[in-house]
Amino acid sequence: MDDFLTRMQNIDRRIIYTVVFIVLAVPMFKPMGLPLKITRETKASYDAIEALPEGALVMFATANAPGTQAELEPQSIAVVKHLMRKNAKIVFNPVAAESPRYCDRYREMMAAAGFEEGVDFIQLPYQAGGETLYVAMGTDLKSAYVMIQPGQYELWDSIDGMQDFDLFVDCGGGETQRWAIGHIEAKYHIPHITLITAVILAVVQPYFTSRQFSGIVSGLNGAAEYEVLAGFPGLAASGMDAQSLGHLWVIFTIVLGNVAYFITKAGKAAKARGGGD
Amino acid sequence: MKFVRSSLPIYLGVVGGAVVLLAYFLTPKLLQDLSKWFGEWRMTLAAFALTLGAGNLLRIHANRIRLKRESFAFSYVLIFFLIGYIVLGTFWGRTHPLYSYIFDNAYQPLSATVFSINAFYISTACYRAFRARNLQAAVLLIAGVVVMLGKVGIGYAIWPGFATVTDWIMNVPNSAAMRGINMAAALGALGVSLRVILGLERGHLGGE
Numbered sequence: 491m492d493d494f495l496t497r498m499q500n501i502d503r504r505i506i507y508t509v510v511f512i513v514l515a516v517p518m519f520k521p522m523g524l525p526l527k528i529t530r531e532t533k534a535s536y537d538a539i540e541a542l543p544e545g546a547l548v549m550f551a552t553a554n555a556p557g558t559q560a561e562l563e564p565q566s567i568a569v570v571k572h573l574m575r576k577n578a579k580i581v582f583n584p585v586a587a588e589s590p591r592y593c594d595r596y597r598e599m600m601a602a603a604g605f606e607e608g609v610d611f612i613q614l615p616y617q618a619g620g621e622t623l624y625v626a627m628g629t630d631l632k633s634a635y636v637m638i639q640p641g642q643y644e645l646w647d648s649i650d651g652m653q654d655f656d657l658f659v660d661c662g663g664g665e666t667q668r669w670a671i672g673h674i675e676a677k678y679h680i681p682h683i684t685l686i687t688a689v690i691l692a693v694v695q696p697y698f699t700s701r702q703f704s705g706i707v708s709g710l711n712g713a714a715e716y717e718v719l720a721g722f723p724g725l726a727a728s729g730m731d732a733q734s735l736g737h738l739w740v741i742f743t744i745v746l747g748n749v750a751y752f753i754t755k756a757g758k759a760a761k762a763r764g765g766g767d
Numbered sequence: 768m769k770f771v772r773s774s775l776p777i778y779l780g781v782v783g784g785a786v787v788l789l790a791y792f793l794t795p796k797l798l799q800d801l802s803k804w805f806g807e808w809r810m811t812l813a814a815f816a817l818t819l820g821a822g823n824l825l826r827i828h829a830n831r832i833r834l835k836r837e838s839f840a841f842s843y844v845l846i847f848f849l850i851g852y853i854v855l856g857t858f859w860g861r862t863h864p865l866y867s868y869i870f871d872n873a874y875q876p877l878s879a880t881v882f883s884i885n886a887f888y889i890s891t892a893c894y895r896a897f898r899a900r901n902l903q904a905a906v907l908l909i910a911g912v913v914v915m916l917g918k919v920g921i922g923y924a925i926w927p928g929f930a931t932v933t934d935w936i937m938n939v940p941n942s943a944a945m946r947g948i949n950m951a952a953a954l955g956a957l958g959v960s961l962r963v964i965l966g967l968e969r970g971h972l973g974g975e
Contacts, residue, residue: 623810
């Protein structure tokens, strides 16, 4: 028995990896149709876009990169589609070196839907600098992008600064949210929604509680919720069953390890008492 | 030379830091223009930092090849793609089909794969490290399990209350703790910034 309990606390990692692979892969091919609870944060994001007037001006800043795309890409696509339905004028702003390729796809999506580049949407060039870029955008947006010539884009010419935007969408897996809060939201108080990876929800949540973020779309589940709300079933909803089973497996291994640990501990304590008598 | 290496960076830090800080509170045009000018310089310097990073990577791998270190053949691959991709992007642009092809079919799947390996590591790490050895660990474990269940459909199917409890954990104890951490970090950053502006902090000059 003792041997079995010790083994339960030290299952070979290859077995755990194999089960993780199975529980993630199987629901991708055979969805289970588990229920989806719409969170307050996602609903608030949806409502913020729904409340925009027709033709509203939106900045979509993204730090999407291959490492985060599994979560951020389905969110971004759902939000851009929703903005397109509202006929929003979108300024795509890639703020990470890898992000321009993702913006290219959103531009292609808009062009395919009949929106006109330069009039309905534009893509800003990538600028290095991280937080410095956010400071520059907050100070003087136009001088942060001096490489765009007057007359090059009708939409850009109509913008004076961040104060002109009706909504700021910030998509990223980490630091951009803090920069956006510090240098843009705090200064202009424009409605602000953020698209994040699930792991940083704990960091970003206080800004939603304080209403500095109008909404948060977090992780794959946030993307799935948004797809359901906006009526664009897509990439995320199909991955939710896999995530559910993945979470369940991790919880099962934690419980298994702890049960074995406590039984072993109780056994040792009983033996120690027996030896002492 | 000593002036350039140690004194000049301190003077630049004092002037740059003070101008940007004062411009946040005072409105004279000269001060605002100076602050904006410093901001533009910061953007330019950040772009140069990227070049510096690429240059450093090139130097390290050129040395690995020169000294024939273990697996130095991979350094040839790195240098080939580093230089090749820079040349491709600089002269033909991001929209060139080859540039897109490499990004979409090599960089993107490889990078996503490395990140997704976390799912496997996290599962074994949770299994081995998450033991309720004391009260604090037990509270952390229970909160973790509840949030994991509250965030996915299967948790909602088991008991809808998981979502409500998760909402409370994230909005009340988590927000309170994160605010405390953020405030402490901000005060720390403020302290270091003031030390730089006053010329007391020299750690960024190499610990002199």
